[in-house]
Amino acid sequence: MAEFLFRLGKWSFLNKWKVIAAWLVIFAGMTVAALTLMKPFTSEFEISGTPAIEAVEKLDEEFPGAGQSVNAATVNVVFQAPEGETLDEPQNSAAMDETLAYIEDNLDDRQGTERFGNPLKVSEELQRTVFDLETEMGLPEPTARADAENLAMVSDDRTIAYTTFTFDAESAQAVTEDQRQVVRDAIEVGEDAGVRVEAGGPGFGEAIVINTTSEIIGLAVAFIVLIITFGSLISAIKPVVTAVVGVGIGVLTILTSTHWLTLNDITPVLAVMIGLAVGIDYSLFILSRYRAEYQRLGGPDAAGLAAGTAGSSVVFAGMTVFVALAALVIANIEFLTWMGLSAALTVAIAVVIGLTLTPALLGLTRSKAFGGKIPGLAGNPGWGKKEEPPRSSWRSLEGETLGTKWVKLIQRVPGLVIAVVVLGLGAMSLPVSQLEMALPSDATSGKETTQRQSAELMAEGFGEGVNAPFLMIVDADNVNPDAAPLVPIKNAIQDAGEDVNEREAAGLASYLYTVSQANSLVDVKHAQLVTVNDDNSSAQVLVTPETGPADQRTAETASALRSIGTEIQDATGVSIGLTGLTAVQMDITERLGEAMPLYLSVVVGLAIILLLLVFRSIMVPVVASLGFLLSVGASFGLTILVWQEGLWGLVDTPAPLISFMPIFLIGVTFGLAMDYQIFLGTRMREHYVKTGGSNELYNKYNGVEESVVVGFSRGVRVVTAAAVIMIAVFVAFINQPLPFIQIFGFALGLSVFFDAFFIRMGLVPAAMFILGRATWWMPKWMDKILPNIDIEGTKLEERFEGVDRTKDNKESLDA
Structure with missing residues (x-):
């Protein structure tokens, strides 16, 4: 793959105008398609095959139109x-x-x-x-x-x-x-x-309003971080341009697909969040590698080598994010499936754009690719000082950077670092046990909105349950007239002189019995018979709970009503369904909760396989996955404390988290976490493979320790920049007016922060220092059956080892 990507990167560099024109044509074409074919999004969260939806179908059958x-x-x-x-x-x-x-x-x-x-x-x-x-x-x-x-x-x-x-x-x-x-x-x-x-x-309900300042803020912060990283105005523009083009094409594709698909209006918002973050990062990784090579090799070969090495990492990093998002199909929930696939498509586009448009833009600027240098930044000399030539050999490091000092500190106290990270993030994960989930409703809207205030007024005047009514559908077609619970009620109806036959009396008795049983529940405020159909074969029973739609007791009441319905069915022969908007939403929440373990198992399992292929190690994927669980647990814990429990009054609308946030957050966070694992880990493995596990630079470290120190030092700057950019993009969405979008931005930003800076830059190198040679161990039989992907591009780099074409390429670079 590295060889293919090398040729693609070099070709894109040399054929810059073709590549740029192609992407512009695609962008224009998708714009026309979107404007021509797009249809409105929906704010509905509905899935088929749940008990509440089946009850709705029964309701429509027995009461046409209802x-x-x-x-x-x-x-x-x-x-x-x-x-x-x-x-x-x-x-x-x-x-x-x-x-x-x-x-x-x-x-x-x-x-x-x-x-x-x-x-x-x-x-x-x-x-x-x-x-x-x-x-x-x-x-x-x-x-x-x-x-x-x-x-x-x-x-x-x-x-x-x-x-x-x-x-x-x-x-x-x-x-x-x-x-x-x-x-x-x-x-x-x-x-x-x-x-x-x-x-x-x-x-x-609140209309989905997207505040465009979120994207602007995220891009502005990203641009500043890129300037600090590269010390160049021109180079800082490139990742922003590629990200905007990629996200634009992704969103336009989503808009076009609404002609055939019914998509939730949150779908493009999440695609933009994730697309911007990974789009900038992927271009940043390729650009950073190009910067390290172009002085030595010149533009075309440097672009090819950057695409063949860093680009290989981008492909596999993008693949992990794609798999994590596409695997949401497992949950078998329509709106979540399309959310995942839409975001996955945007990520795939970001990968392709990074591998083609980034080299093309480098070819466009050529020797000015890192022009507009700012003195004192990214190794640029200060005012009046002469620039020193960069060191590009893999056998040397460019001074004692902050990243080098940090990883050496970890090497001295790896056990302490592991203890602090595990105990710290573990403690922050404790609130996860208090997780409550619900779908957006008036009761969870912002406190200042008229929707939230109307719900609060209704609750104040008529009780919380007025906002969360249930509807029980009682079908008495197969009622047993001799059922013991119904006989006293049936006899009373007939003794009252009602002109009904025994079966009709039994049906009415079953309705009244259902009402009495529902009223027997502690958390039911009132249940009553509201209507019977024309042939007296079915009835609707309105059940008003004591609690509101966002209260966990309401979900427990729904469960209790269904249990009672089952008991009534067994005792009398009637069939009972529970529906209503509240019941429909609770079924979605329950389905999401049930899908979580399977989804997590599949995503983690597939990612471990990918990491096995990349690192050819048993322990690296295991440590990476366990670290992810810690980071996502801590981000969940703090998100629950702030947004659900209202910690320190930081938010004015504490409420249960939106039902699909946990499973979506797990998918996105896992994919992004593996991104940083791949970019840092491949740098470490690259040095380990090249030295054959020996120590070439530091006598006081063994081969494994040196590979961790060197790989970390070479990759940490760009990974830090990538993490800060991603955090900035996500956190910028806290500026959105809708609470659940704010929560997504907060939780994703927090997840990236914990995973990048605590796990990938703390726990993982510390664990590798302790494991020693076991870090890169793999059973021989497994090593033989796994394909050798060479994600580091080792063979590709061997072709250019010791090559210096600075003089040969000077004229072409300046052309």
């Missing part, structure tokens, strides 16, 4: 009276009328208006209707009264009320900005009239 209500574009408009007043007072009631009149006048195509209107009037009428209907059905008055009160739209103290309607849209994700704006304007009308008005619900 299944759409689970994802309907419903809006809750919530009112609160001024302090010391109630909503019954004339001026406050009039303010609510004005607010709702504005919605009526500007949204002619509203749906689901049964509960729309001044809640002081609508609530009273609704409660009276429910009470009369249930008493006519023969239900006890206390039961009918409790059911009516549970549907109240005005709080007991008359200070909070709400009304609801549905936008005329196919789903909550199809609501237009114009429709949302009507609600925003109505809020202003009500507040100008003197009452507090907030709005929420699935149809009025």
Whole structure:
């Protein structure tokens, strides 16, 4: 592979205009395709085959059209009276009328208006209707009264009320900005009239707004780091250009694919985050190697050698990230699969761009590739000082750098370094046991948003559970009329003189029995029968929990309801399903949790195989993988403390982490961690292989120790720069308005920080010093069966060892 990449890099350097033109044509073509074919993204998190989705399908079968209500574009408009007043007072009631009149006048195509209107009037009428209907059905008055009160739209103290309607849209994700704006304007009308008005619900969720300053900040920091690394303005531009082109093509491809695929609107955001980070880093690694070779070999051969050596590492590093992201397919969750594949595609594009466009840009600038030098940086002489020629031999080091001093310090106290890293990161991993997961909802929106405030007002006036209702679907087609739990209820129905046959009476009895069993649960505030279909064969039971959608007790309540449903099915023959938006989201969270162990096993296993091929060692992949677990555990722990538990009040919206963040974070972090392992490790192995395991530079170190010191010294500067750039790109996304995007930026930045600076630059070299020759040990039988990839490009470098073409290439470099 090194030979192929050498030819590709050299060809790209010499055929710069062809390469640049080709990428520009591809960029332009993808732009046209995206503008022509793209369709809107969705904010929906849904998967097929879960119990809640199956219950929705059953609901639609028994109550045609009702299944759409689970994802309907419903809006809750919530009112609160001024302090010391109630909503019954004339001026406050009039303010609510004005607010709702504005919605009526500007949204002619509203749906689901049964509960729309001044809640002081609508609530009273609704409660009276429910009470009369249930008493006519023969239900006890206390039961009918409790059911009516549970549907109240005005709080007991008359200070909070709400009304609801549905936008005329196919789903909550199809609501237009114009429709949302009507609600925003109505809020202003009500507040100008003197009452507090907030709005929420699935149809009025926060739109995904991308703050472009995140990318700008990330690129700006990257540019500064690159200037410090290379001491050159021109060289600092190249990785930024290649990253922007790569991410641009990747995002345009994602936009184009929406013509055939339904993609979540977070998909391009994550692709941009990861694409920018790896795109800059991969170009940086190739550019750094080119810098070390071009003075000696001249432009074309230096570009080829950089592509054949550092480029080989880029390919395998990119492969580990690609595998980690593409393996999200294992979770069998549609939206997560496409997120992973989209990000993986962006990474693949970044690799190809790094291997071709970077050498082409070097060919474009030729002898000016590192022009615009800044005195005093990256080895440049200070003002008025003469530049010394660089040392390029693998048998020498360029002075006692900070990286050299650090790795020598580790060599003196490797056990202490391991203890500090393991104990420190291990302690930070402890909060992982407190992990709570949920999908975005009004209750997890930013505290300043009207969605979050509407949910809090609803919870204050009607209890937390009003934001997390469940719907039980009871199918009585196969009910057993002689089932012991149903006989007393069935007999009571028939004795009451109801004109029903035994099977119909048994069906009604099963509905009432289901209600009573659901009400027996401690965390169920109220369960009630809300509707029966035309042939009395199925019913809907509304269950209101005591807790909200982000509370772990709500998930436990859902589990308990399903357990009770199973018991009722076994005892009576009916079938029961649990659904509703809350149940659908909880099923997704549960599926993600179940997929985590398998995903982690596959990703780690595949990465270990790749590292075995790269390093031809047993211990290096093992240490690398164990180190990853420590770094990802610590980043999870701190993320939970800050974003879930609200440590020190650093965030104003502590809430459970978004459900797919852990599995996605593991994939991305693992891929990036292996990047740094490959770039540092190959430098160490390169020296070890070349010296045959002997000590050529330092008499006080053995061969293994010297290879670690030399390899670390040569690779640490560029890896440090790459890590800082990646951290800057990720952390810049904390500037985004949506909390879950902020959390992704925070967690990914933290993961890279821990893995690069604690694991790859601390634990791994310390472990190699302790292991000694066992570091590079591999059983002979395994060594024979594994293909020899030569990722370091050892054979390629042998062709140029001792070659110095500075004079021969001077004219061509200046051409």
